Amino acid sequence: MALMRTMSACVAVAEKAGGVLRDIMTSGNLGIIDKGGINNLQTLADKKAQLLIVSSLMKHSPKATIIGEEDDVDYTTEEAKSLITLDTSSDVLQHSCPESLAHINEEDLVIWVDPLDGTKEYTEGRKQDVTVLIGIAAHGEAVAGVIYQPWYEVQGKETGRTLWGVVGLGAFGFNRQPVPEGRKIITTTRSHMQQSVQDAIDSCKPDKLIQIGGSGSKCILVIEGLADAYLFASPGTKKWDTCAGEAIIKALGGKMTDVFGNPIHYGADVSYPNKTGVLAAMRDFDFYVSKIPANIMDR
Ligand SMILES: Nc1ncnc2c1ncn2[C@@H]1O[C@H](COP(=O)(O)O)[C@@H](OP(=O)(O)O)[C@H]1O
Numbered sequence: 107m108a109l110m111r112t113m114s115a116c117v118a119v120a121e122k123a124g125g126v127l128r129d130i131m132t133s134g135n136l137g138i139i140d141k142g143g144i145n146n147l148q149t150l151a152d153k154k155a156q157l158l159i160v161s162s163l164m165k166h167s168p169k170a171t172i173i174g175e176e177d178d179v180d181y182t183t184e185e186a187k188s189l190i191t192l193d194t195s196s197d198v199l200q201h202s203c204p205e206s207l208a209h210i211n212e213e214d215l216v217i218w219v220d221p222l223d224g225t226k227e228y229t230e231g232r233k234q235d236v237t238v239l240i241g242i243a244a245h246g247e248a249v250a251g252v253i254y255q256p257w258y259e260v261q262g263k264e265t266g267r268t269l270w271g272v273v274g275l276g277a278f279g280f281n282r283q284p285v286p287e288g289r290k291i292i293t294t295t296r297s298h299m300q301q302s303v304q305d306a307i308d309s310c311k312p313d314k315l316i317q318i319g320g321s322g323s324k325c326i327l328v329i330e331g332l333a334d335a336y337l338f339a340s341p342g343t344k345k346w347d348t349c350a351g352e353a354i355i356k357a358l359g360g361k362m363t364d365v366f367g368n369p370i371h372y373g374a375d376v377s378y379p380n381k382t383g384v385l386a387a388m389r390d391f392d393f394y395v396s397k398i399p400a401n402i403m404d405r
């Protein structure tokens with residue numbers, strides 16, 4: 107039961123954090139900082155949303171390990187206290203914990219927090235690419251996750267939406283399109299393109315390529331059947347980019363690994379970077395793995 111209790115808080119705080127992203131975008135004062143490297147930005151929204159998420163979860167689930175993307179956030183301030191919420195999601199709490207995860211205790215949980223995924227796109231006003239990601243791992247595996255999309259449009263209104271899932275229970279909050287047999291639409295980065303990424307895609311000979319910002323947004327394309335694979339043959343993403351999406355994709359019967367088909371480990375002491383890239387698909391997973399050249403990351 108610990109997992110569902112913590113998950114219910116993760117869903118509620120992801121939605122609240124989405125409100126922070128909307129408010130800061132509306133204010134027009136993004137406070138953009140360059141963290142170094144290629145298109146590796148931070149804004150006031152990344153920091154404030156992480157402050158809200160992590161201080162709330164520390165209070166709600168104090169025995170869990172919580173790891174957030176931004177490393178310069180001070181949780182001891184008055185602002186941190188004022189942002190704490192102990193809200194939970196009744197949508198989550200109305201489900202029982204799947205049998206396979208019922209033995210997990212709060213201290214077994216590692217929560218990976220990406221307060222704003224798609225920061226580069228956020229700074230460019232590409233709001234549809236932006237998500238809040240909170241993934242929960244237990245014994246090194248992604249087991250539950252929430253993706254909140256603050257600017258998702260319903261009938262022309264930016265109402266936002268929440269996708270969440272638990273392995274063994276299922277996933278909720280989206281519509282999966284029927285997908286034609288054998289179709290190969292690949293989605294990948296738009297702001298971190300590299301030769302190795304292009305080469306891996308080319309060897310899969312896709313019918314179409316969709317380049318959008320954010321790891322969460324690309325997971326959503328795969329989840330909804332608008333893309334068949336998320337392929338990024340490069341280092342660059344970190345555990346907080348992939349944990350939530352992996353859990354939801356797995357809950358639906360799909361798979362996410364590195365580009366060679368090796369599992370991604372999410373234990374508290376793993377190194378953050380996904381050094382050997384990301385591959386996710388709901389079907390034909392082995393096809394994509396079979397097309398990746400063994401030396402792809404050396405290019
Ligand atoms: N070369 C790189 N350097 C730093 N971050 C990278 C990166 N490649 C990908 N990422 C991070 O991975 C996430 C998805 O990237 P992309 O949009 O290129 O697919 C983004 O998360 P954030 O926006 O949370 O930082 C992005 O910053």
Ligand SMILES: [Mg+2]
Nearest residue numbers: 146147175225
């Ligand atoms: Mg970032």
Ligand SMILES: [Mg+2]
Nearest residue numbers: 220223224347
């Ligand atoms: Mg991210």
Ligand SMILES: [Mg+2]
Nearest residue numbers: 175220222223
């Ligand atoms: Mg981020």
